[in-house]
Amino acid sequence: MIVGAIVVIFAFFSLTAEVFAQDAGQSIIGQLRADDADGNKQPVVGVTLTVDGVGDGVSDEEGKWEIPVDSAGTYTISIDPSTLPEGISLKDADRASLDVLVEANKDKRALFSLVSGDAPVEEKTSGGVSTRRVAQLTVEGLKQGLYLAMAAIGLSLIFGTTGLVNFAHAELVTWGQLCTFLFNAYGFAGFIGWLAPLPPPFGDGVNLIVAAIFGMVGGALMGYFLDRFMFRRFRKRGLSLIAQMVITIGLSIFMRYIFVYNFGGSPRSFKDYSAQTAWTIWKVDITPKDFAAMVISLAALLAVGFLLNFTRIGKAMRAVADNRDLAESSGIDVNRVISVVWLAGGALAALGGVFFGLDQIKWDFGFRILLLIFAAVTLGGLGTAYGALIGALVTGLVINLATLWIDVELKNMIAMLVMVLILMFRPQGILGQPERIG
């Protein structure tokens, strides 16, 4: 069982290794740094860089960025000056775009020189409050909140129906992202190397929208698989919830390192829609893909709401979450309901992963937002679907708007502090009901 399941995953992934072995690849890389008040080099975080016709990347906490390119050749790379933190600018405004020659299987470093004003470090990062910034950050917050909600609902429903806190839920997000990437870039050949000679979707990539649907199916299957062959058996054997929780931790680590083993450590991006010009609506810049993703996620969340409220299986889910024993004795097939919860949770998490992946795809992406998902779920009230939605939106908004005053690096910390505060004063969450004792 568990061993068999693991062997299957492992074998499955081993096949993909060859695909990637061929194009271990080349990237355009670099590190953005600027002098601070004391004259020390400090990384510049969160700057968007774009390679024409390929994709874009964002500088990380060390100021490093990396944009993979498919083949050798000459590329134009440009830095988006509007994403530079306040007080930092390009040394030479004319050199916002560079042409670089990339050789096969070799990373090419592109250099952008940045200078900073005299402002001390603390003030440089938070840009002050302006209507434009507030509006932009609100939209960013809603965006992140909607995507988070997709991951959070599954986690919350799994907790509601089985009592399990699933630490591996983040890996379902990554899995959806990676599945979609594989379909997008290679089609089925991304999973089974020898299919490569066949036409799409078998031997070659498909459009991202189709790939995303495949990715969701992949996520749903993974969710179902984990329940059917692992957690259902654990429940049957009466394994304690804490033991199961530790198993999900092991599973999370296991899956994460399977991912990095097969996909490599560098970030990637989807083939389609990667470089888009942002629309400006009122004072807000938003790319068409993000706009579409927000609309789709809203639709998906409404669909979940409809499912829970008006369908038989949805009502059964709520009944099981409410009182498992009662639901069981009134004739509901609890195991089937839980399977559906895992299946739907996996699909939603995958879709969330795809949307997050519009910016960047990485092997540990899910793990990096795991605590945000937890924050969203606890904020809204563990076990409730609507709570997870509200909690996710609040989390998204709070952490983005917080950057008006605090360092961008600390925004995730804000989410955790808000979570601890909620736990202190309203442990049942925003929407949860206080429990009746006895």
Added chain:
Amino acid sequence: MNWESILTQTFSQGFGTQAVVFALAAIGLNIHFGYTGLLNFGQVGYMAAGAYGLGMTVYWLDQSFWLGIVMGIIYCLVLTLVLGIPTLRLRADYLGIATIAASESIRLFVRSRGQRTRTGASEGINDFADPFFDLNIFNKPGSQSYRFFYWEYRAGDLWVMLIGWTVVALCLLITWQLMRSPWGRVLKAIREDEDAARALGKNAYAYKLQALALGGVIGGLAGMFQVIRTQSVQPDTFNPTITFMIWAVLIIGGVARIWSPVVGAMIFWAAISGLEAFLRELIRSDWELFGDTIGVHAERFLNLTVQNVSQVKFMVFGMTLMLLMRFRPQGIFGSREEMALDDR
């Protein structure tokens, strides 16, 4: 295959400075989870508190190393109050989420640029432990390495090990004495059923806070040894995966058993290092062990390279954690009857 180098790695690491750090951290976690039932997923936060208490005293406040040790302990006690007061009234799983969030918050905070003058931000604090190594009794002119059979250590590591295992022994002694005392009995009662303990007049909240503080300070000592052994305080050393490794150590040895942290840490590090050494040796020798036919295919199929060996290590770690919980939740040497992890 160079078996000697693999065995040297295995045996040396099994008793080495990493094992000291994890044994200490697991002793703390054992007090939290094993004896009191506190689901602490943020033990690495305590390690960070101890490490930064020490490092910041030297780096930021420009005080002595020895005062730093005291400050590290004080940081852990402060963290206990900050963490414990809001979370100890919560249900176990909420506590787990709150503690992992707290430990991540600490990491994000100390590595943020705003704290650069205090914590060294992402560059950390380096070369602060000279006063500790000045006392090294193993320093000798010429070669700085010692070897007995399969055990091979540098002089500095040997010194950390000597002091480290002594501290481990001391902590075990304290744990043993406390857990056989009426105080330990109350902790176990709280672990089994908090309400029952309260009904019998035990202030469960205060006991949990005491246990959190004690286990936390021991976790802080682990953090101090971690940064002393490398002479470097790095924020990203203190990531959640470390907490999960400490859990694995505790589970390997058997939860709520006095010796389990030590046994677990030794087995864990011997196994992890042995595996890594074995895989590296396998790659270096072109899969010599499996002969030409199998070796060549396996090599292509598994795509194992020097770069991704450590990833395999973590895969095996994740899988081991799962299998242990599923098949031997009482630990390798534990017995099922006295297992404390059961029906909770």
Added chain:
Amino acid sequence: MTDNSNDADFVPGITAGGGGAGAATDIEHHNPIEGVFDDVAWEVGVAKPDPILKATKVSRKFGGLTAVDVDYLEVQRGSITALIGPNGAGKTTFFNLLTGFDEPTTGSVSLNGETIDKVPSHKLASKGMVRTFQLTKALSKLTVVENMKLGAKDQPGESMFKALFSPLWKGREDAVEQQAREVLDRFNMTHMAEEFAGTLSGGQRKLVEMARAIMTDPELVMLDEPMAGVNPALTQSLLGLVKQLRSEGRTVIFVEHDMDVVRDISDWVVVMAEGKIIAEGPPESIGENQAVVDAYLGSHHDEDLEFDEDGNTTTETGEATFSVNAKTDSEVSE
């Protein structure tokens, strides 16, 4: 049974209960408060001659639902008072409010004249109140004798720093051990002293829980469904033990479903329905109370409730109907 148990002024001391008493069931227990209720009216909220516990305007709301709304209740010192009522009547919630495990939305509770509703539950043990739980809370990974020792008061070794030095607590520990063995002996459990509590049967766990409560030397013992899931043989000895508590001068309040048990041992019965107290009186008064009959019939339309000539409810099995549903959700022992 012993001399000082007759004493109206209760003298603390478990040993008074006496070792070597053998099966507690064989003993005729003296009732020290015989006749106290003679002059007390059979009405809700009536004053008692010497109340130990008073609840005034206690209510508890969960969201929009009012689980408990008790106007006034006094409990007579030294009596065995039963709290009965149909399922969902709020008995356990009321119990939690009285024992500090839940805080009332409004109202106050006093013990020996001292307000206790804001006092944390763990401080009540030192004020002489101890409780047990509906779902037995035997501490499974501790042995029976360790369970006992937990109940003991004034153990300096329960302080973290004193615990480090054995000589500071060893003496008291030996005394506590001695006391624990005596109580176990009285409960006929000496032979299982070294067993893990988790290995015992449901009924035996109930015994352990009650014995552990006695170790705190309480003035007021609150038992939440002490007989639920206990086999008939054990029920008898449990009943004997409860009576023995009374003869030692302790006050007992218990929640129970089984009318036979209530009739057998209680001096006074309090009936709850839908969060309110609807009747009070001696056991023989309850069967003829119209409000009680309505409350039970109201919640169990499909079951018959019959009365025999004494006014007691009966069924064919001789057990009151309202015990039927209660038993399904508590653990059943061998």
